[in-house]
């Protein structure tokens with residue numbers, strides 16, 4: 001065990017990944033080094049997720065495994081959303097935790113570790129100061145997370161939306177935007193590090209700047225980013241909130257070469273009554289009109305959304321309306337969750353009446369419908385050439401329509417794929433990780449594409465404004 005080594009497990013969403021990387025930066029600035037081997041670390045940290053039931057179970061399991069393997073002298077810190085929400089409950093379920101750090105004070109990780117290293121602590125040390133929101137985010141650590149030639153920038157944290165099923169506002173507090181100039185500086189740093197892609201994340205990116213006196217803050221931020229880092233091929237936004245994708249935002253996306261025509265807008269349902277019960281924007285006409293406007297402005301737009309099935313009171317008829325909506329809109333990417341009962345949220349009094357097997361059956365029907373839609377959309381790309389960001393080498397059993405020998409295979413993403421949640425492009429041959437290459441699509445699977453390097457084209461010539 002090395003006295004200045006730490007091991008960090010990051011769970012949950014990309015926003016949590018940024019917090020993990022920022023905590024790691026602060027520890028490294030304090031002379032620590034990261035180790036992948038828990039046994040070698042003096043400090044073990046789990047940045048937990050507390051969003052929904054399955055995520056909580058995973059966080060507890062990882063903590064219990066590390067606690068069971070803990071050696072004398074090692075320190076175990078539980079951080080993140082689960083601890084922010086359930087503090088002492090977590091300790092009850094995981095004996096062996098030495099320190100508890102809430103997600104709102106991730107920047108205090110070095111102080112907490114120093115306290116834990118000083119003297120004996122018969123009881124776990126709690127660091128859950130009563131912070132109304134996520135603290136000032138500028139704690140001497142970049143608020144970014146880098147994976148290869150792609151990076152997330154967290155532009156805000158917390159949320160002020162009233163969604164009945166969601167615990168995020170309970171965990172993180174209201175939405176706090178980060179200063180524009182700091183985000184622009186981080187983007188310059190990432191450009192200088194050779195990033196091809198910068199992904200803007202928050203709980204609700206379309207709410208960016210509301211607390212900075214900005215109108216259409218996200219559109220303004222994107223305009224400035226595109227000017228500051230024109231060399232970055234892909235600027236991508238995730239987590240847009242229905243009702244806040246404005247005409248100005250659409251114009252900026254459509255007219256700016258390096259903003260990818262990709263929008264992730266969780267809708268959660270499509271039946272107005274159900275949306276009202278979820279306390280979500282229920283104006284479905286707005287959704288139709290806005291998607292139509294976006295597709296007119298960006299014919300190659302890739303649309304992603306997320307739905308919840310099995311919310312209390314959901315009838316078969318309401319679920320059918322959701323299926324019909326998905327069949328009609330034809331999303332490129334779709335994620336679905338089964339309703340998770342969340343104590344403390346406004347949906348709590350409704351309980352969890354929809355039986356688990358009914359939720360599962362509805363989830364299955366929705367994903368099967370989307371699988372067919374996704375395959376058709378992928379098939380329409382066969383023969384076209386796309387820019388692909390190379391992310392690694394791999395092997396795949398070609399049980400799809402693929403015509404690729406598994407020997408030399410490269411994995412990458414096109415502008416239609418956000419990391420970790422969308423599909424991949426499987427390319428014949430071995431290509432350098434971090435490169436952007438023109439790939440002619442030769443085959444389609446339900447979620448992934450296959451292809452070969454298009455030697456007749458260059459990435460530049462593939463500027464996304466030109467029809468592929």
Ligand code: SF4
Nearest residue numbers: 159161163166168203
């Ligand atoms: S927009 Fe709604 S679902 Fe998303 S984080 Fe905020 S409260 Fe939760």
